[in-house]
C-alpha cells in the first residue's frame with residue numbers, strides 16, 4: 320500500500336532498521352527505486368524536493384509513482400524540505416502521503432508555529448508531517464555554522480507541534496562531503512532516549528556504512544539519500560551512451576541509468592535493514 324511515513328516508520332526503532340528515503344528526479348529514478356523496493360521487499364520512501372517540483376510540475380512525480388507501483392512492499396510519497404504551507408497543501412492535493420515542513424531557518428517559536436500550521440492541515444487528512452530542528456549543512460542552508468539539535472528543544476518541539484518525525488542536526492550535510500564528516504551519534508542516542516517520535520537523518524550520501532549502522536542503532540528511523548542516487552543515474556547515463564555511441568533513441572541508453580539507480584538503491588536498502 321501507499322501509506323504515510325508515520326506508518327512506515329512505526330516499528331523501525333524496535334525492529335532495528337531504518338527506512339531509506341530516495342530523492343527522485345525523473346521516470347528513470349522512479350523505476351530504479353521501485354524495482355529496488357520490489358527486489359528487496361522492504362519499504363521505501365520516494366521523495367522530491369521543491370526544486371524538482373518546479374522543474375517537472377507538482378502532479379507529475381506522484382502520478383508516476385502511483386501508476387508504476389504494483390502494491391508491494393509498502394511505500395510512501397513524501398515532500399522533502401517543503402518551505403511553506405502552500406507547497407505542502409499542493410503536494411497533498413497531488414497525492415503525497417507525507418510532507419516535510421522545514422522551518423529550521425526560523426527561530427524556535429517561528430519553527431514551532433509554521434510546523435504546527437502544517438500539522439493542523441495534514442493530520443485531519445491522514446497525512447504525515449516531518450519537521451526539522453537544528454541545522455543540516457550543505458546547499459539547502461544559508462548559514463555556514465552547523466547547530467546540533469538540543470535534546471530539551473527536541474522534546475519541546477515534538478510536544479508543541481505533534482510532528483510524526485523529526486529531522487535533527489547531528490553533523491551531516493547535504494551534497495558531497497569535503498573530508499570525513501564527524502557525526503554526533505551520542506546526540507542521536509540522547510534525543511532518542513527522550514522522545515518516541517521517529518528521528519530522521521538528512522545528508523547520508525557519503526557517510527560510511529559503519530556510521531550509518533551506528534546512527535540506526537542510536538535511534539535513526541529514516542535516512543535521506545539524494546546525491547548518491549543522482550550520481551548513480553548520471554554514471555549509468557554516461558555508460559549507456561558510451562556503450563551505444565550511435566544510438567539516438569533514449570530507450571536504448573537510459574536502461575543503464577535505471578539499472579545503476581536500482582543497484583545503488585538496493586545496496587542502501589540492505590544497509591538500512593542490516594540489523595533488522
Ligand SMILES: [Zn+2]
Nearest residue numbers: 493521522543
Ligand atoms: Zn535534507
